[in-house]
Amino acid sequence: MGAVELAKAIWDLLTPNILFSVFWATFLGIIVGMLPGLTATMGIALLTGLTFQWESSNAIVILIAMYVGAIYGGSRSAILVNIPGTPANAATCIDGHPLALQGRAGEAIGIATTSSFFGSTIALFFMAFFTPYLGQIALKFQSFEFFWLTLFGVLICGNLTAPEDPLKGWLAGFLGLFLAMIGMDAIQAHGRFSYGIIDLSGGLSMIPALVGIYGMTEVIQSTVEAQKRGVMTQVKRVLPHARDILSNWKNIIRSGIIGVFVGAIPGVGENIASFVSYDFAQRASKHPEKFGHGSIEGLTAAETGDNACVGGAIIPVLVLAVPGSPPAAVLLAAMWLHDMRPGPLLIIEAPHYIYEVSAMFFLASAAMLILGLSMVKTIVKILNVPTTTLMPIILVLCAVGSFAINGRVFDILVMLLFGMIGYPLRKMKYPDAPLILGLILGEMLDENLRRGLILNSGDITPFFTRPISLILIGFILLTLFSRNRYFRLGMAGLKRATIGRLRGLSGSREEE
Amino acid sequence: MEETGKPKKRPGMPRADFIMGLILMVFGLLAVQESLRLPTYEKDWGGFYAAPGFVPLILGLVIFGMSLAMFIRAVRSGGARGVIPSREAFQAFLRSKPVHRWCLAMLYAWGFFFILGRVYFYLAAFLVLFAFMATFSRQKIYFSLLISIVSSGGIYLIFTKIFLVPLP
Numbered sequence: 001m002g003a004v005e006l007a008k009a010i011w012d013l014l015t016p017n018i019l020f021s022v023f024w025a026t027f028l029g030i031i032v033g034m035l036p037g038l039t040a041t042m043g044i045a046l047l048t049g050l051t052f053q054w055e056s057s058n059a060i061v062i063l064i065a066m067y068v069g070a071i072y073g074g075s076r077s078a079i080l081v082n083i084p085g086t087p088a089n090a091a092t093c094i095d096g097h098p099l100a101l102q103g104r105a106g107e108a109i110g111i112a113t114t115s116s117f118f119g120s121t122i123a124l125f126f127m128a129f130f131t132p133y134l135g136q137i138a139l140k141f142q143s144f145e146f147f148w149l150t151l152f153g154v155l156i157c158g159n160l161t162a163p164e165d166p167l168k169g170w171l172a173g174f175l176g177l178f179l180a181m182i183g184m185d186a187i188q189a190h191g192r193f194s195y196g197i198i199d200l201s202g203g204l205s206m207i208p209a210l211v212g213i214y215g216m217t218e219v220i221q222s223t224v225e226a227q228k229r230g231v232m233t234q235v236k237r238v239l240p241h242a243r244d245i246l247s248n249w250k251n252i253i254r255s256g257i258i259g260v261f262v263g264a265i266p267g268v269g270e271n272i273a274s275f276v277s278y279d280f281a282q283r284a285s286k287h288p289e290k291f292g293h294g295s296i297e298g299l300t301a302a303e304t305g306d307n308a309c310v311g312g313a314i315i316p317v318l319v320l321a322v323p324g325s326p327p328a329a330v331l332l333a334a335m336w337l338h339d340m341r342p343g344p345l346l347i348i349e350a351p352h353y354i355y356e357v358s359a360m361f362f363l364a365s366a367a368m369l370i371l372g373l374s375m376v377k378t379i380v381k382i383l384n385v386p387t388t389t390l391m392p393i394i395l396v397l398c399a400v401g402s403f404a405i406n407g408r409v410f411d412i413l414v415m416l417l418f419g420m421i422g423y424p425l426r427k428m429k430y431p432d433a434p435l436i437l438g439l440i441l442g443e444m445l446d447e448n449l450r451r452g453l454i455l456n457s458g459d460i461t462p463f464f465t466r467p468i469s470l471i472l473i474g475f476i477l478l479t480l481f482s483r484n485r486y487f488r489l490g491m492a493g494l495k496r497a498t499i500g501r502l503r504g505l506s507g508s509r510e511e512e
Numbered sequence: 513m514e515e516t517g518k519p520k521k522r523p524g525m526p527r528a529d530f531i532m533g534l535i536l537m538v539f540g541l542l543a544v545q546e547s548l549r550l551p552t553y554e555k556d557w558g559g560f561y562a563a564p565g566f567v568p569l570i571l572g573l574v575i576f577g578m579s580l581a582m583f584i585r586a587v588r589s590g591g592a593r594g595v596i597p598s599r600e601a602f603q604a605f606l607r608s609k610p611v612h613r614w615c616l617a618m619l620y621a622w623g624f625f626f627i628l629g630r631v632y633f634y635l636a637a638f639l640v641l642f643a644f645m646a647t648f649s650r651q652k653i654y655f656s657l658l659i660s661i662v663s664s665g666g667i668y669l670i671f672t673k674i675f676l677v678p679l680p
Contacts, residue, residue, distance in 0.1 A: 050675045167585075171536065171578050178543060178571045185564040188553055192564055193546060216621075223617040223648055224610045386651070392644030393663050395621060396637045399628070400667065404677040412625055412680065420618070428528045446567040453561040 005352065006128045009359035018061055019363070025062040026367040029069020030076070031382055035390060036083045040070035040270075040327040041436075042214040042394075048207050048334040049401035056338040057356070063334050064314075064357070065364040067327050068120065071270055071310050072368050075112040075303055077383055080105055080235070088270030088309075091278040091302035098294035103234070106376065110240035111296060112303045113372035115252065118245075119304035120365035122256030123263070123311020128358040131315050135347030135354070138319040143452035144463045148472035150445040153266025153322055154438050155479045160268050161431035166483060172425065173434030179204055180442020187450055199410035206333040208402035208411040209418045209439060213432050214326070215398040216419020219391045221426065226388075238376050248300045251281050255304035262305070263312020266441075269325035269433060270306040270313075277305025311361055318342050318354055322441065326433045329440050337405065526591030533583030540576030547572055613648070620644055633679040637664035 013019075025047070032043035043066050051059040074085030079096035092112065099108040141149070154177060158169025182193045183203025194200035245252075255277035262273035281301030282291045291298045313324025314331065321343035323329035335342055346353060402415040422432065456462055463469060481487040550565030560566060586592070597605065605611060624640040638660050645656035671677040 050671065050677055053676050167578060167582055171575065171582070174571055174575050174578065175536075178568060178575065181568045181571065187562065188557070188564055190551065190553075190564040192550060192568065219621075220614065220617055223644075224614045226613065226648070386649060388649035389645060389651070389656075389659060391648075392620075392641045393667075395624070395644070396640065396664070396667055399624065400671055400677065400679060403680045404671075404675075407678050409625075409629060409680055412628065416621060416625055419621075428525060428532060449567055450562055453559075454557060458559045458561050 002129045002132065002355070005355045006358055006362075009352070009355040010362060013057075013061070013356075013359050013363055018058065021058055021062050022065045022360075022363045022367050023371070025065035026069035026364055027371055029066040029071075030073035030368070030371060030379065032066070033070035033073025033085045033089075034076040034379070034382060035385070036077055036081075036085055036387075038070075038218070038390075038394065039086045039214055040067055040074075040088070041210065041330055042218065043067075043070050044327050044330040044334070045207055045210040045214060046397055046401040048330060048337065049211070049404035052337060052405050056340065059338055060331075060335065060340070060357070061360040061363070063331055064360045065367060067331065068307070068310055068361065068364040068368050069371075070327075071306055072113070072116040072303075072372060075116070076109065076380060079108045079112065080380060081383060086270075088274055088306040089302075090271055091274040091306075092299060094278065094292050094302070095295045095298035096302075098292070099296075099299065102294050103236070104294070105234060106236040106238045107240060107244075108299060109235065109376055110238045110373065111244060111299055113238075113369060114240050114245055115248075115255075115300045115303035116307040116372070117365055117369040118252045119256050119259055119307035119309075120311060120361065120368070122253065122304075123260050123308040124358055124362050124365065126260045127311045127315055127318075127361060128355060131318055131354045131358075132347060132351065134315065135319040135344070135351075138344040139347065140468060141320070141344055142466075143448040143455070144466055145468045145472065146444060146448040147452060147463065148469050148476065149266070149320065149322060150441040150448070152472050152476050152479065153441055154434055155476055156265055157268055157437050158431070158434040159479050159482075160265075160272050161433045162429065165429065168428070168430045169434050172430045172432075173438040176435040176438020176440075177442040177445060178438075179209075179435075180439050181446060186443055186447040187454075199408060203443075204439070205402075205406060205408075205411050205414055206440065207330070207337075207405055208414040210330050210333070210436060211398050211402050212415035212418025213422045213436060215394060215401075216415055217422030217426060217432075219395045219398070220419055220423045222387045222391050224423075235377050235380060238373055244296050244300075248297060251284070251297055251300055252304050254280060254284070255301040256308040259305040259308025260312035260315075263309035263324045263328075264315050266316060266322050266324060266437065269327075270309040273309035273312070274302040274306040277301040277308075307365075314357060314361065318346055318357060319344065321444070323437065326436050329436055332440065526586045526589040527593075527595060528591075529582050529586035529589075530591030530595060533579045533586055536579030537576055537583060540572050540574075540579055543572030543575065544569055616647055617644075620647075628680040634664045634668040636680075637667055 029043060032038045033040060044063050047063055047066050051062055070086060071088050074089035075092045075096060077083050077085040078089040078092035079100050082093050082097040084090040084093055096108050096112065099105065154173035155170060158173045159166045162169030182200055184191055184201060191201050258277045258280060259273040262268055262276055278298055278301045281297050282288050285291065285297050309325065313328035316322045316324045317328050317332045321332060323332045332342065398415055399412050402411045403409065405411065426432065452463060453460070464473065547565035547569035550563060552560050552563040554560060620640055620643050624636060627636045627639070641663055642657060642660035645660060646653060649656055668679070671679060
């Protein structure tokens, strides 16, 4: 059933107009991803503003193509100059660049391309065939569950994006939630914290804030720190050897599944997915000693994981309206801008949309494979463009992208302010992702907490008694206390006690 | 068993955490105060839980609590020492290249913002591009001039003719 609908959706998208859009947006995405400092989130945020006037399906396919292209494109600079083009490709540097130093840069690019495509294919499978089932579960979500889900999203995102100091991740998330409170509230339409500024009465515009955090912050950081790029290595044969792919099939499937699941966790993103996939691949490898010295397995795992995460991150966007990663957060904001209403009701109101988005994702992945294996030597020359030339152009594009949506100069001001706030926060190791996730989920948290209480006349019991709520509360507690020393000691004690009890039971049975 | 001998490394950057903890604590308290000033609509909606300030109040309290925890941690790690820099350290900070670069980048970015709408967009874009490249780039000045002209003209044409986007 799903396969037929997916095939039909792909067929419907095979028009010259859409195909042209897919190819140029994927190409642009590869370039954006390839250039250090330009991220997938920034690329999507900029394109959202620029394609705002376009027809919805064309605009969304462009954004998805940009997303897929940028996450893949970052592997180019990771392999060639040892600088990840996007944070998602940090794990690619570990084995990609050593391969390039061994004179196998082209081969590494070929493996990264095919692995990314396989990762996308695995994600497509989950998107098209599992999303409708998840949508059925999402229908059971009421205000209580949505409240816990948003809280869990912000906390887990803070936990995973600030591994050294989760407190900073959580603080960033709660700051984002608070900033989302600016403007009219969703229940009584009462203006909050706008202090008579008319431009603030509708709340902080999402896209200018995102462009500021990801685009302007990068402009400031690159200018202040005057980053230099490494020496680029030569590219020869790009097509990968079939044996390298076939011998890695288990690794590809495992990394793809990990990527999808990490992607589905709210706000976590591709960088975590690639590292987790890499870690699992190293543990499962027969040659773990080769990891870090140009291991094909390591490179395959990292690239499969991050591109599978793209599809995984879109799944909760569709069924819960909760983004799985920062670029998916912008994609969600773009869907709202184009009058699409992803969320639990999508499965009832527009179930075909799941297949349409899956088809868009498939076309973007196919374009990525074709473009990724061709014109490599030409495209990588873009890496020679100096940052000092690129960044002012990005600044102008940030201003255009912020202005384009509402035609308000005030939005450029928001972008600049977020850029100014974003730089010191980044220097003090406050992660961007929870701040942005908080900003996006803030309204959902506010509305659902208050609506749940209003419907039950202030009774908080349903928040703690419904099964899905209980599961989410369990996850939240685990997120909060997983790094606590006493919690770990307690868990270790529990594990020892359980093992001892099991041994005791098996011993007594043997005696019997 | 815990490792002995080595003191346990505390996460964070003590001095920055000390300052940021203070700032966020003030922010949290202000958020609480402002939330309490919002109307409660208790008669119409049943209780304070329906008030527009209810969630911001909770968020303000959580931000205050977390920043207090960070502040205490920073104090324990010696973050309070040397928060007020010596005159020499302050002068060295003012003389450092990153600070100069930051000030110039801000000057150009805000300058661009303030001239937008007052001059033609492509002229404003050309000015900011040229100023940035002439200051921070190592390439020849005429090359920066050429790139600035081509880029500003290109951005103007692409966005007005292809993307049909209104420009400031």
